[in-house]
Amino acid sequence: MSSEVYADKLAILVWAADPSRPELCATPFYFAAAAAAMDVEVEMYFTARSVELLRQGCAERIEAAAGSGKSVADFRREALALGVRLLACPTAMASHGIVPDALIPEVAAQAGAAAYLGRVMDPAWRTLGF
């Protein structure tokens, strides 16, 4: 089986994993890192309250699992180190009072529903939602 059979682009929508459900927040980054580690090009689209995970100081205060000593920001940092791109929904930012300067500098761009839907409809991309 050749590598051309498998897609090598993944767009992840992060929607339900937000600071009100801290136990959910590390998983999207873990999956993104795993895909990137398998040489997949990965984009993460943060919308709704999940965009808070890109606000400076937020993910740093969320412990990934009780007693782990590892924050959600640590998982995010590992995903970034593997080349994962983080994208913030501007509509969600406006809804939650997040100005661009409040985002972590590693956010690649602002991108909304149409951008993610473009990935969904593009046969070169696979998609995943959290």
Add this chain to the structure above:
Amino acid sequence: MSLLRGCEFPDELLYHPESHLWFALLGGGRYRVGVTRFGIALSGEILLFTPKPTGVELAAGRGFGLLEAGKTVFPVKTPFAARLLAANPALDPSARAMNRDPFAAWLVELEATAPVPQGLLPGWAEAQPQIERIMDRYAFRDLADFAAPLFHEDNREF
């Protein structure tokens, strides 16, 4: 068998220090590949190994699989252009055997698809000083008292 800071390193194997991989030459350009004891110590307990599909062709530096170690993931990459011939069935579904005996619990067999660059896979004598420098970088003094780092921001090569 040599011992370095509590980690065993079989003398007959070849090594790629930067990625913590060992290589056993099977002949005909084929290699069996695994992770060193030092590599396991850095990763923390290994839980899962997911190889890419058998037969896939990989450029040098491309991953042949993914290790999951509880709190983080590591790509494992071939340092030379290769075809993935086989994955170790003993690591399916659990790769925990790697923690007990990393030199028996090999990951994959690779076949070089181009000449392997001279010096890329040194033997133990040449590899030892390189591995020791890496151990120093991690403040790894002895296997017995080393705790795996919680995250691996700067050293994603495995």
